[in-house]
Amino acid sequence: QVQLLESGPGLVKPSQTLSLTCTVSSGSIPSDGFFCSWIRLHPDKGLEWIGDVSYNGSTYYNPSLESRATMSVDASKNQFSLRLRSATGADTAVYYCARLHDVLNAFDYWGQGSLVTVSS
Amino acid sequence: DIQMTQSPSSLSADVGDRITISCRAGQNIGRHLNWYQLKPGKAPKLLIYAASNLQTGVSSRFSAGGSGTYFTLTISNLQPEDLAIYYCHQSYSPPPCTFGQGTKVEI
Numbered sequence: 001q002v003q004l005l006e007s008g009p010g011l012v013k014p015s016q017t018l019s020l021t022c023t024v025s026s027g028s029i030p031s032d033g034f035f036c037s038w039i040r041l042h043p044d045k046g047l048e049w050i051g052d053v054s055y056n057g058s059t060y061y062n063p064s065l066e067s068r069a070t071m072s073v074d075a076s077k078n079q080f081s082l083r084l085r086s087a088t089g090a091d092t093a094v095y096y097c098a099r100l101h102d103v104l105n106a107f108d109y110w111g112q113g114s115l116v117t118v119s120s
Numbered sequence: 121d122i123q124m125t126q127s128p129s130s131l132s133a134d135v136g137d138r139i140t141i142s143c144r145a146g147q148n149i150g151r152h153l154n155w156y157q158l159k160p161g162k163a164p165k166l167l168i169y170a171a172s173n174l175q176t177g178v179s180s181r182f183s184a185g186g187s188g189t190y191f192t193l194t195i196s197n198l199q200p201e202d203l204a205i206y207y208c209h210q211s212y213s214p215p216p217c218t219f220g221q222g223t224k225v226e227i
Contacts, residue, residue: 049215049219
């Protein structure tokens with residue numbers, strides 16, 4: 001069973017960088033076919049896919065966030081990271097990491113989510 | 121981006137009822153449609169993948185169907201633990217994959 005846990009500051013000031021880490025437990029990240037996806041839940045607006053990052057560092061971004069987002073992986077620590085620059089109030093959301101199952105083409109394991117508020 | 125439209129946005133039902141949520145895609149997505157259950161403070165849960173396949177460990181009270189542009193999720197014998205928000209998700213055309221706006225189910 002794969003377990004994911006998001007961590008990071010719960011409060012970010014406007015214009016600063018939002019940074020989150022997703023730690024994967026229950027074994028090492030497989031060397032192939034493992035994609036970590038970042039998804040956020042806006043208050044009253046629903047779910048938005050941010051992007052995917054694979055074990056080997058390949059990334060796929062939502063075009064609407066690509067100019068501000070950077071995703072990376074540290075396989076030695078079983079960790080994936082998300083950085084979102086120039087944060088605004090519109091980035092206030094619950095941020096989830098999830099495993100994208102490459103055969104089901106669905107997110108089969110999720111973290112519990114990390115609430116990030118962008119406010120001065 | 122492929123627009124996904126769910127209806128209703130919320131519904132209230134009684135324990136034991138059967139409810140159906142619909143999801144329409146802005147274009148033909150085949151059967152690349154998944155359903156998730158979100159509860160506050162808990163990890164979201166994959167219920168259905170590829171339009172009609174029940175994820176391992178999910179109650180058989182959940183069923184789903186559809187293809188192309190119209191999909192449905194049905195919950196039979198509604199239970200108090202089904203109180204949640206349900207989202208459809210198209211994985212036909214990433215990036216970006218897109219979600220419906222959610223359906224809040226109240227018991």
